[in-house]
Amino acid sequence: MxxxxxxxxxxxxxxxxxxxxxxxxxxxxxxxxxxxxxxxxxxxxxxxxxxxxxxxxxxxxxxxxxxxxxxxxxxxxxxxxxxxxxxxxxxxxxxxxxxxxxxxxxxxxxxxxxxxxxxxxxxxxxxxxxxxxxxxxxxxxxxxxxxxxxxxxxxxxxxxxxxxxxxxxxxxxxxxxxxxxxxxxxxxxxxxxxxxxxxxxxxxxxxxxTHHKVGATEVPKAPGMKYKHYAPNAQVYIVDHVTDWAAALKWAGQQDDAIGIMALDHTLSGLTLPQNAEFFSLGRDLPSASHRLFAGLRHFDLESPVKGILAQGFSDEGLGAAYMNRLNKSAGQVHFTKDQLL
Structure with a gap:
């Protein structure tokens, strides 16, 4: 067809x-x-x-x-x-x-x-x-x-x-x-x-x-309640706090493969991206981040393949609830921790 x-x-x-x-x-x-x-x-x-x-x-x-x-x-x-x-x-x-x-x-x-x-x-x-x-x-x-x-x-x-x-x-x-x-x-x-x-x-x-998890034999009432969603080819790591980004970028620089970075424009102010990292802007605020989240995940799938993606997290309130719902599912609930540093 x-x-x-x-x-x-x-x-x-x-x-x-x-x-x-x-x-x-x-x-x-x-x-x-x-x-x-x-x-x-x-x-x-x-x-x-x-x-x-x-x-x-x-x-x-x-x-x-x-x-x-x-x-x-x-x-x-x-x-x-x-x-x-x-x-x-x-x-x-x-x-x-x-x-x-x-x-x-x-x-x-x-x-x-x-x-x-x-x-x-x-x-x-x-x-x-x-x-x-x-x-x-x-x-x-x-x-x-x-x-x-x-x-x-x-x-x-x-x-x-x-x-x-x-x-x-x-x-x-x-x-x-x-x-x-x-x-x-x-x-x-x-x-x-x-x-x-x-x-x-x-x-x-x-x-x-509700954040009810649907059981294996239970039929969900709405999309996105039971099955894995929104996942790119690369593993996504959620960076929960702005103060964690220095460590996250250090971790990225320790990797042998390319790493994607998804954050607001001002989040990385004063920090230097390692040579193996590519930045995808989520814009200037939460509404723009919500608008660009899927586009960023798609970018790293289709146009610039990477082995890992560091993505900015937000408070789970207001529009942040929708953003974090999608981001957590795309990451499989995996968050960056400083324990990952070599």
């Missing part, structure tokens, strides 16, 4: 591929998603095959608004409607109980709930409208690898496996949406993202945040 690059003025062609049961990657404000007709079970199953994704890892359904959700979900609560009004279109995924038989188990992982999102990207909203169906849309990458923030990232992983990629340039947010479970008594954050716990509570009151 030849994977075609669709431009925004070719939405009709991309939609025709979707309607024909094919897979088309699409842009959102967070990362690129791998789209298929959510009402076409055969097409949905192809998403799992293309990504190499476990079939018990449920998919997020992308819609253009509340009316589509109401076709599939049980009646929405006042809190759910308030969240939709406040954050859609945007980086918030909401899990609802479904009407019986509303969506295929291929979409839901066999659960009686499904996750819905209204992305904040006009090109993709136009694609959904043109296709006339909601789209499943996990990140458009090989399962377990860093999420794609550029069309070329998608092409690298899925060329020849999908019909096309709708290219709308770089994504704006760079980390996936917040996933909030509205099927429980207390709304529960299953995956932190760009919409923070504080922002949610300002609209609906108390929410619960």
């Amino acid at each position: 030849e994977t075609k690059i669709f431009k925004p003025n070719q939405i009709s062609e991309a939609a025709a591929a979707i309607k024909a049961g094919q897979l088309v990657a699409f842009p959102t404000e967070t990362v690129y998603g791998l789209g298929a007709d959510a009402t076409n079970e055969a097409a949905v199953k192809q998403v799992y095959l293309a990504k190499g994704r476990p079939s018990d890892n449920p998919l997020i359904v992308h819609v253009t608004g509340q009316a589509t959700v109401e076709q599939y979900a049980q009646p929405l609560s006042d809190k759910a409607q308030a969240l939709i009004k406040a954050f859609w279109p945007g980086s918030l995924t909401l899990i609802f109980k479904l009407q019986p038989g509303a969506l295929s188990p291929a979409v839901t992982g066999g659960l009686q709930t499904a996750a819905f999102r209204n992305p904040d990207n006009q090109v993709t909203l136009d694609l959904i409208k043109e296709a006339g169906v909601p789209l499943v849309g996990p990140s458009a990458n090989t399962s377990g690898k860093p999420s794609p923030t550029l069309a070329k990232h998608v092409y690298h992983d899925l060329n020849g496996k999908i019909a096309g990629i709708l290219d709308d340039g770089p994504t704006e947010v760079g980390v996936e949406s917040t996933v909030l479970d509205m099927s429980t008594d207390v709304p529960t954050i299953l995956r932190p993202g760009a919409v923070t716990e504080e922002e949610l509570e300002a609209v609906i009151g108390t929410v619960r945040s």
